[in-house]
Amino acid sequence: MSEDFDFYSDEFQSNPGETFARMIDKCPFHRSDQWGWYSVFRHSDIQQIVDDNETYSAKWGPGPAYSPPEASILLVSADPPEHTDQKRAVARAFNLKTMQALEPALREFVGELLNDLQGKGRCDLITDIGIPVPLWIICKLLGVDFETHVARFRDWVEILAGNVFAQNDPSVATLAATKAGELQDFFAPMVDEKMAGVAAGEDPGNDILSELAKVDIDGYRLPRHELMSFAQFLVIAGSGTTTNTIGNFFRLMLDFPDQYQLLREKPELIESAVEEVLRYDAPVHGLFRTNNVPVHLGDLDVPADAKICLMWGAANRDPDVFDNPQVFDISRNPEQLKQIMSFGGGIHRCMGAPLARMEVRVVAEAFIRRFPDFREAGARVPYPFATLNGLDHLHLEW
Ligand code: HEM
Structure with a gap:
C-alpha cells in the first residue's frame, strides 16, 4: 500500500519525524510519481543498501539529479576500488588527529564570538555562531584566511548546499551553476600552486590541500580535478550541515526544557546530548544511490539506474533500533546512539563526523557556560532549502 509522501511539502519539511514514523510503519519503500525517485525508510534496509556497493552505486552523485561523471566529487561519487584508494589518500591528511588538533584554537575562536555578544544581551544563534564556526574550521583546514573570505564562503555554501535537492526549483540550479564557477575559480590558483610546489620538490605547507597534493601511495597521486572537487565539497558538506546541527541543538533545548535542565545538572551528558540532537533531527534528511541492475524494494520493481534516496533521518526514528524513537532523550542508551545514520x-x-561533533559540543559548552539562562526572542525561520533540516534564524536573549 503506497502512502502519500512529498519530500518538498511543508508537511514533511516542517515535521519530518512524524512523516518518517508513518512511512516506516506503513510504506517503507516509496516511489514518487512526480519526481520519479524512490525512498527507503527503514534502518535495516538502508544498512543493506549502503553495504552493497556493487548493486547500489554512488557514481551518479548524492542528489536526486544524475550528476555527470565530469562533475564527480572525490569520495562521495566514487565506488570501490577508486573509493578505497581515495579514502586512504584523504585519511592521511584528514584524520582524527588533525581534527582534534583544532579544538584549542576553536575554543578560543568561539570565546571571541561570545565576547562580542556578551554586552548585546541577544543574538541570532545561526548568523552569529552557527554559520561562522564551521566556516572558520573549513578555512583552517584549507589554509584560507577566514576574515577575508567568510562573506563569500557564506554565500556559496547556502546556494550550493541548497542546490543538492533543488529539483523543484530550477532557478536555484541556475544560480548554483554561477556560484559553483566562482568557487572553482577561487580554488584553482591555490590547487595549482600546491601542485607546482610538490612537483618542484618543495613543501607547500601543512593545510589539507597541501597534504593532499603531497599524497603519494605507491605512485597514486590525486589528480588536479579531484583536489579541486574535494576542496569544494568540504566547503559545502562541512558547513551547512554543522550550522544546522548547532541550531538544532539549541532549538531542541528550548523545546524540551526538562532535557536542558538535565544537561545543566549533568554536564557530562554533553556528548550524548549532541548525538541525540543528531538522531532526533538528522541535518541531512537523505542522500542517493543509483542501482546498477534492476532490484526489488519490497513490492516495488525498480528498473536499473533509478535514483534511490536513503532517508537517514527516518533510520534514526526506526523503532526496531531505537526505544521510543519519537522521544527526545539526552540520556539515551549509548549503544543505541551508535546506530544513528545522520552521517550515512x-x-x-x-x-x-568527529569534527562536526566537536564543533557542536564546543559551541554548546561555551554558550551554556556563558549564557545559561538563554530564552527564545523572536520567530524561528526555517532553513530555506529542502536539502537540510534546520533553521535559518534562531533569536536568543539572556
Ligand atoms: C553534522 C554535520 C555533518 C553531517 C550531518 C554530515 C553528513 C554526511 C553524510 C550523510 C555523508 C554520507 C554521504 C553518502 O553516503 O552519500 C557524509 C559524507 C562525507 N562528509 Fe559529512 N557531514 C557533516 C559534517 C562534515 C564535515 C564537518 C566534514 C569535513 C570538514 C564532512 C566531510 C565529509 C566527507 C569527506 C564525506 C565523504 C565520505 C565518503 O564518501 O567516503 N562532513 N557526510
Missing part, C-alpha cells in the same frame, strides 16, 4: 553508513560514512 558503509564506506561513505562521513569522514568529518
Whole structure:
C-alpha cells in the first residue's frame, strides 16, 4: 500500500519525524510519481543498501539529479576500488588527529564570538555562531584566511548546499551553476600552486590541500580535478550541515526544557546530548544511490539506474533500533546512539563526523557556560532549502 509522501511539502519539511514514523510503519519503500525517485525508510534496509556497493552505486552523485561523471566529487561519487584508494589518500591528511588538533584554537575562536555578544544581551544563534564556526574550521583546514573570505564562503555554501535537492526549483540550479564557477575559480590558483610546489620538490605547507597534493601511495597521486572537487565539497558538506546541527541543538533545548535542565545538572551528558540532537533531527534528511541492475524494494520493481534516496533521518526514528524513537532523550542508551545514520553508513560514512561533533559540543559548552539562562526572542525561520533540516534564524536573549 503506497502512502502519500512529498519530500518538498511543508508537511514533511516542517515535521519530518512524524512523516518518517508513518512511512516506516506503513510504506517503507516509496516511489514518487512526480519526481520519479524512490525512498527507503527503514534502518535495516538502508544498512543493506549502503553495504552493497556493487548493486547500489554512488557514481551518479548524492542528489536526486544524475550528476555527470565530469562533475564527480572525490569520495562521495566514487565506488570501490577508486573509493578505497581515495579514502586512504584523504585519511592521511584528514584524520582524527588533525581534527582534534583544532579544538584549542576553536575554543578560543568561539570565546571571541561570545565576547562580542556578551554586552548585546541577544543574538541570532545561526548568523552569529552557527554559520561562522564551521566556516572558520573549513578555512583552517584549507589554509584560507577566514576574515577575508567568510562573506563569500557564506554565500556559496547556502546556494550550493541548497542546490543538492533543488529539483523543484530550477532557478536555484541556475544560480548554483554561477556560484559553483566562482568557487572553482577561487580554488584553482591555490590547487595549482600546491601542485607546482610538490612537483618542484618543495613543501607547500601543512593545510589539507597541501597534504593532499603531497599524497603519494605507491605512485597514486590525486589528480588536479579531484583536489579541486574535494576542496569544494568540504566547503559545502562541512558547513551547512554543522550550522544546522548547532541550531538544532539549541532549538531542541528550548523545546524540551526538562532535557536542558538535565544537561545543566549533568554536564557530562554533553556528548550524548549532541548525538541525540543528531538522531532526533538528522541535518541531512537523505542522500542517493543509483542501482546498477534492476532490484526489488519490497513490492516495488525498480528498473536499473533509478535514483534511490536513503532517508537517514527516518533510520534514526526506526523503532526496531531505537526505544521510543519519537522521544527526545539526552540520556539515551549509548549503544543505541551508535546506530544513528545522520552521517550515512558503509564506506561513505562521513569522514568529518568527529569534527562536526566537536564543533557542536564546543559551541554548546561555551554558550551554556556563558549564557545559561538563554530564552527564545523572536520567530524561528526555517532553513530555506529542502536539502537540510534546520533553521535559518534562531533569536536568543539572556
Ligand atoms: C553534522 C554535520 C555533518 C553531517 C550531518 C554530515 C553528513 C554526511 C553524510 C550523510 C555523508 C554520507 C554521504 C553518502 O553516503 O552519500 C557524509 C559524507 C562525507 N562528509 Fe559529512 N557531514 C557533516 C559534517 C562534515 C564535515 C564537518 C566534514 C569535513 C570538514 C564532512 C566531510 C565529509 C566527507 C569527506 C564525506 C565523504 C565520505 C565518503 O564518501 O567516503 N562532513 N557526510
